[in-house]
Structure formats: structure tokens, C-alpha cells
Amino acid sequence: MLTSLLLLTLSSHSVDFNTPSTIEKRSAFFLSQANENGARVKILKPSAKPAAEQACRRALTLPSQESIKLKLSEKLNLTIPDKVHFIDADINNYQQQKNNDWLNCTGDIHVNSVEVNEAFLALKLAWYFIETKQKQRLRSVIEISLNQPQTKADSIALIASQSPLNKGLAYLDKHLTNQQLHLIESKVAVGNMWLQANKLNEALALLDGCKSMQCTALRNQIIDKQEALESEQADDLRSYF
Numbered sequence: 364m365l366t367s368l369l370l371l372t373l374s375s376h377s378v379d380f381n382t383p384s385t386i387e388k389r390s391a392f393f394l395s396q397a398n399e400n401g402a403r404v405k406i407l408k409p410s411a412k413p414a415a416e417q418a419c420r421r422a423l424t425l426p427s428q429e430s431i432k433l434k435l436s437e438k439l440n441l442t443i444p445d446k447v448h449f450i451d452a453d454i455n456n457y458q459q460q461k462n463n464d465w466l467n468c469t470g471d472i473h474v475n476s477v478e479v480n481e482a483f484l485a486l487k488l489a490w491y492f493i494e495t496k497q498k499q500r501l502r503s504v505i506e507i508s509l510n511q512p513q514t515k516a517d518s519i520a521l522i523a524s525q526s527p528l529n530k531g532l533a534y535l536d537k538h539l540t541n542q543q544l545h546l547i548e549s550k551v552a553v554g555n556m557w558l559q560a561n562k563l564n565e566a567l568a569l570l571d572g573c574k575s576m577q578c579t580a581l582r583n584q585i586i587d588k589q590e591a592l593e594s595e596q597a598d599d600l601r602s603y604f
Contacts, residue, residue: 378403378467386425388445395422401469403462419459419468424450427472431480435488438481439503447491449484451475482511483546489521490548498525516542517549524552532560544569551577554585563589 378401385398392411393404395418402422406412428450432443457470474480485507492500505521508514519538523531535553544550550573557566558581566585570578 378469384426386429388422388425393418393422395419395425397422397425399426401467403465403467405464406466415466416459416468419466420454420457420470423454423457423468423470423472424452427452427474431474431477431484434477435481435484435507438507439485441500443484443488444491447484447487449480449487451480451483479511479513482508482514483517486514486517486521486546487548489518490546493521493525501525514545516544517546520544520549520553524556528556528559531556547573547575547577551581554578554581558585558588561588561592563592 380396388395392408395404404418436443453473454470459468485504489504508518523534554566570582
């Protein structure tokens, strides 16, 4: 009975996605559409079916993402590419319903802080500029994230990663004490620097809990180097006896 009532409620509040305000995004796994009234996703690959609810939740945040992206674009006077995105928001009263090939969903979106979201988006844009060899555009972007307490540590990590190793390590030692990194890009960048400096325990601790492919690959490199160093030390010790 409860399920029937829920489906009836969702049906009676069906969302029209044929509107100018509807945002559409396509990935390898999902087609997503969203506007101020709700969202829906279509599975493009059967293997993505278990992630459909997560995709619909993410689609619900698209209007908020676009709003924050527009504000930052105006502040920086530049266009932010589609592949650069970030959102920190809560979804309350989430409901979903299967409708033919689509999973429809609704929910109340609460953006935790527009300013902090802007700062993290600026950081993601900064990493994009590094990836696409546009370092000359970094200064105005990184200034935004440096001035926000929640993103300062990640900004420090980015700056250090673009410096010669010794200079970057000294910059981290001076400015990164007792500060938490949030972005995967930051953790991987600092982890790589510490790997090169043989600060292996610190690097492993930094990556603890990070499940991304980049973190996993780097963690394996660190463990391999640890084992190689331990083997060398054991050989050196045996040479004395």
C-alpha cells in the first residue's frame, strides 16, 4: 500500500523535461536530464545499472552546479569547460520512480556553501589548466581557492606540485602542517612528491581511505618502493655478518 501511494505521489508530480531550463549531460554510462523540478537518468550500458540511483542523485544537483559555475565564470571572465565540475550539497526528501527506460527522481537540494563550492570549482579548474598546459591562467583562479580556509590546503598542494621538487617539499613542510587535503588531485600530487622524497609512511597515510584508481595506483608504487628499500637494507645488513 505504501509503495502504491509513493508511486501515485511521484506520478501526480511528473516533471516536464521539455523546457528551456532543462540541463542535459551524457557520459559513457548515463544520459541525465534535470531542471528545477527534478531529474531523470537513462542507463546507456547495462553494467551501470547498480549506479542508477547515485547517477540520479548527481543529476538533481546539475542546476545548482550550473548556477555556481556561471557565478565563477562571471567572476573570472572566462568559460568553464563541461568536464570541470564540483558540488557539495545535501539532498533531502529523495524519491525515485522507474518510468520506461528512465529513472525519475526528485529531492530538495541544499548547497552547503556557495562560496566554498566556488572555491573548490576554482581548484578543479586550476588542475584542468595544468592538465591542458595553460599554466599562465592559474594565478586568478588559485587566488580564489587560497582565500577560502576550506580550500587553502589543496591550493598549497597544487602550488607545491608545480615547483621544483626540493622547493615544493619545503613549501609543503612550511604551509601544509595539520591541514587536510580534500581533492584526489591534491592527494595524488603530494603523494607523488613524498614518494620521490622517500617519505613513504607519510604518503601512505595521506592516501588512506582514498579509493580512486589514481590513489590505488600510487599506493601500489609506494608499497613497491617500501619493499625494495627494505630488501636493500636487509642485503646491507647481511653483508656485515
